[in-house]
Amino acid sequence: MPDLMQTMVSQSLEKRKAKRLQSSLAAADTPALPRSLWAGMLRGSLGACPRCGTARLFSRFLKPFRQCPQCGQDWTHQKADDLPAFVAIFLTGFLVLPLVIGLVLHADLSLLAILGIVVSAMLVLLVGTLQPVKGAIIALQWWFGMHGFQKERHLAPPDEAAP
Ligand SMILES: [Zn+2]
Numbered sequence: 001m002p003d004l005m006q007t008m009v010s011q012s013l014e015k016r017k018a019k020r021l022q023s024s025l026a027a028a029d030t031p032a033l034p035r036s037l038w039a040g041m042l043r044g045s046l047g048a049c050p051r052c053g054t055a056r057l058f059s060r061f062l063k064p065f066r067q068c069p070q071c072g073q074d075w076t077h078q079k080a081d082d083l084p085a086f087v088a089i090f091l092t093g094f095l096v097l098p099l100v101i102g103l104v105l106h107a108d109l110s111l112l113a114i115l116g117i118v119v120s121a122m123l124v125l126l127v128g129t130l131q132p133v134k135g136a137i138i139a140l141q142w143w144f145g146m147h148g149f150q151k152e153r154h155l156a157p158p159d160e161a162a163p
Pocket of ligand 1: 049050051052053054055068069070071072073
């Protein structure tokens, strides 16, 4: 009888070891997918690959790599088109408006000086927001599986998923 108990215990331990090994192998194969849409968009807006979060997304200012050098994700499916420009213009207007109001009401500057400050601020904001917005939009398209992207989700480890 003790032999039977010992056999059952050792079998149970072996099953647990096998399960742990299997989950660690699966984790090594798949990249650290973002846990939510917002996490993916944050990765994209920081210029990192939304899928793995480690490699760079853009090879040039607004041109993403054709394929992620780290996780192999194909980025040729992205179709951000003019949306990043529209969003960047909207954000710039929203951010510059308080500056314009503040300068007109409180600063004792000529109209030409105010115009120079505002146009400079708009150019800096436009150029500064364009790439992060494009990265976030590419991440959004990838997350929802648009335009040929494969929809992937973060899988919780078996211990975490069990109720
Ligand atoms: Zn990647």
